[in-house]
Amino acid sequence: MSTLTHTTSKHWPRRARRRGDSREPRLGRRATQFMVMFAFYVLVPIWWLLVASSKRQSDITTTNGLWFTQPFELITNTGHVFTYDSGSFVRRLGNSMVYARGGAALGTLFTNIAGYALGKYVSQDGRRPSTSSWPASLSRRLPWVCRRSFSSAR
Secondary structure, eight states: OOOOOOOSSSSOOOOOOOTTOTHHHHHHHHHHHHHHHHHHHHHHHHHHHHHHTTSOHHHHHHSOTTSOOSSOOHHHHHHHHHHGGGTHHHHHHHHHHHHHHHHHHHHHHHHHHHHHHHHHOOOTTSOOOOTTTHHHHHHHHHHHHHHHHHHHHO
């Protein structure tokens, strides 16, 4: 069985601060403030989009922009979007999905090809560069490669 321990302090025990360690709580507070502002920056437009899609067109400019009005028109507005111009939205949505999937597939293919080439790359001194140093390793060799390729083209 376990027993509960009772602390005499009303706060949880904190790590003892050393002298000159006063910057740590401020840094955490600033990071939290930054994250809250960033969340506000990202989430408010999404909230506005949800609220605006539930209003009639005339209500968008005459009512509060960040809260719902009566009547709730989300289902009706969604139906209008899908039936507008004989369903052109559905066709455009399908085209966007084809382009996105095709771009992702091509990006994956080229990334795999480049990763295979970098995995097989051996420098002139016989060492394989680590993953963090391969751009620097390749950039050191670039002038030599360019000089060689331009001199052989003549």
